[in-house]
Amino acid sequence: MLGGSAGFGFPLDPSLYTSAAVCNWSGTVPSCKPVQCPPLVMRNLEPLEVVHYNDSYQGYVSFHCPLGYRLRGAIEIQCLQDGSWSAPPPTCQEIECPPPLPPLNGKVEEFRRYKVGAMVKYSCDSNLVIMGQPILICQADGTWSAPPPYCTIGCPYPEISLSNGQFSPIKFFYHPGDSVLVTCDPGFALSDERRDKLICNAVGKWFGNTGECLLVPTEPGPVYYYDEYEEDEQDDNDDDTGNKL
Known part of the structure; x- marks a missing residue:
């Protein structure tokens, strides 16, 4: 009986063979074929992106999800010796932030979904001012860009019309008693x-x-008068060289 084997990645095809009594071989000489994994089925996996693809033995395929999505599963799978993949392809799950809670004595804009990049705006009831960031943005990790603000008693910057002047100090919020x-x-x-x-x-x-x-009135400056007679008299007393006669 004659046996044979191949290295990793090259299985015998079809199997071991034996010799007959008349010295005729019972079959053809086996050959070694490289192991190759089947093509990956990527249907219905959008927006999953393939970064690297190698379906031969010990080759690997790596994946990536675009901004706004979270990868669920293995970021990289490998082709095994038996011609199978080490894991199924991953999926991309859209990232959403949790619904924001309205502040006490205030409100927040409401939407059906809060995807990455979505903005929400907080506001307070009359005679209350908002403390914290009034606008929050849903970030790529599924969290809001800042803690939720709250409403408290205080005064905003005066909205009284004041021509040719301003109120100071300039702030967004003034505590009771501030001036x-x-x-x-x-x-x-x-x-x-x-x-x-x-x-x-x-x-x-x-x-x-x-x-x-109000505009501060300015005092009039000195007024100079031009005396033509004095200038003519001075010219008559000068000779052609400009000297006095």
């Missing part, structure tokens, strides 16, 4: 210096009445 002063632009002055500030009260409203920034 802002009127600062007039250069060349302008407050009409009533006693009305130079607003105060944020306990219910989140501005209290006070400010003056106006």
